[in-house]
Amino acid sequence: MFIRPHSLAIITTHQCTAACDHCCFTCSPYVTKSLRYERMEQLIDEAAQIPSLCVISFTGGECFLLGDKLDALISRASGYGLVTRCVTNGYWAVTPKAAEQRVAKLVKAGLKEINFSTGTFHSRYIPVQRVINAACACVQAGLTTLINIEICNESDFKPELITEHPVLAEYIANRSLTVQRSVWIEAEGISPVTHPEEHSRFNPDRKSGCQTILNVLAVTPDEHLVACCGLHLERIPDLHLGSVSQKSIRQVLDEAPDDFLKIWIHVEGPERILEFVKRYVPDYELPVHSAHPCETCLRLHKDKVARTVIREHYREVEDEVVSLYLAGMASNALNTAVLRQYQGQQTLATDEA
Ligand code: SF4
Ligand code: SF4
Structure with a gap:
């Protein structure tokens, strides 16, 4: 959806x-x-x-x-x-x-x-x-x-x-x-x-949502449909929506659960999500040398501490993030209807971690 x-x-x-x-x-x-x-x-x-x-x-x-x-x-x-x-x-x-x-x-x-x-x-x-x-x-x-x-x-x-x-x-x-x-x-x-320090993705003027995820799909040579075409798509299994070897793109999309983390990455970007993690784990070391969102994104998906904090606390920002996503996606009337339908039904890619 x-x-x-x-x-x-x-x-x-x-x-x-x-x-x-x-x-x-x-x-x-x-x-x-x-x-x-x-x-x-x-x-x-x-x-x-x-x-x-x-x-x-x-x-x-x-x-x-x-x-x-x-x-x-x-x-x-x-x-x-x-x-x-x-x-x-x-x-x-x-x-x-x-x-x-x-x-x-x-x-x-x-x-x-x-x-x-x-x-x-x-x-x-x-x-x-x-x-x-x-x-x-x-x-x-x-x-x-x-x-x-x-x-x-x-x-x-x-x-x-x-x-x-x-x-x-x-x-x-x-x-x-x-x-x-x-x-x-x-x-x-x-x-x-x-990269020079000023290229850090954690600098205020460089943090941004990922405009690629959910907007640009990719099909790999292994016939996997992926939710983005980012540099680390092969290394982040959570970005894979499913195999299109026996199913159509439409079928895989229809069967893919609405994953909040993907929506969150789209709206806020991986850097702000890791900063959210740091609010709960003050000594959490941010990858401040990251100069590319896909680099930060790989850390976000691979790091057990980050995944645990996200799993335990994502509901605190869920409504706001989903509203922002929908606001950028379709008409206000449709957004409201979809938001109602969505509330309480979503899954999270880190649930299985
Ligand atoms: S930041 Fe993450 S979701 Fe966005 S393109 Fe890079 S790997 Fe994909
Ligand atoms: S980065 Fe170099 S090796 Fe990789 S696809 Fe591009 S040209 Fe080919």
Whole structure:
């Protein structure tokens, strides 16, 4: 009842042409776990039946490894009137001409948006020039184009390669290209990734609700439907709504319990929830070095103390949080009716802990 997704991210494969340190899904050329092509076709058909859903993004791993099948999937989704987006490292744009030719096919298939990732870790595998070739071709073809550049203390990437590039700078100035810095976070067991103190998610100006959870669903190569497309979705079982290997997206959504913690994360974000925990456990150590909400979210879900406090005290904030969620979700009249129906019927993902 509380899940009205506007987007579906299809994590087409964990295979990638790169093997970046700290990749959130540990993708590489040697990992072959992928969604079956026929299942991806069905997922698009199922997504088209969900009225709130209007965007399909193809991601990975590297979705361009699908070759012509990627174009066919884009075409299928576009045929339903869905907005389509690809997320890629740009490896395929070997030359400006190659980029132009590949992008022309994507546009013909109906692609509307494309996001590129680059930075220190990516550029060890994919030369930044390919991202530049690809971005130029996409902007020229009229696609909504965005370049994400990793940010962390360990980065020696020069963003000026993008922002001061003679052609890209012009696109940035006339707003046909967006460049943003994306916090690069550490994966377990690899070299440290750190961030300046001012990037702490616990700084008052950086705390925010998670706009992704319940709004952007993801399907993993294991055919799990997940309530967000966050960086740690593979490591947080509570975010998994169920398997779509034998059921449709709609069925899994209909059977998923209304989990208050997801609503709370959406409204307040994981940092404020951990601060709530600290009110009951004054010596609780907040992960103040967290520079990304998904990092804080992983701690929130894995920490036994936090889960216990949440389980014991969440009712104290429940009505206020649910009201705020509903206020942002639908009309006031509908919200009131749903709130009445909801009161006293919800479950909590930490109940089983
Ligand atoms: S390009 Fe993206 S998906 Fe591929 S290894 Fe790097 S971070 Fe992972
Ligand atoms: S903060 Fe949590 S719920 Fe939100 S996107 Fe990240 S992992 Fe998902």
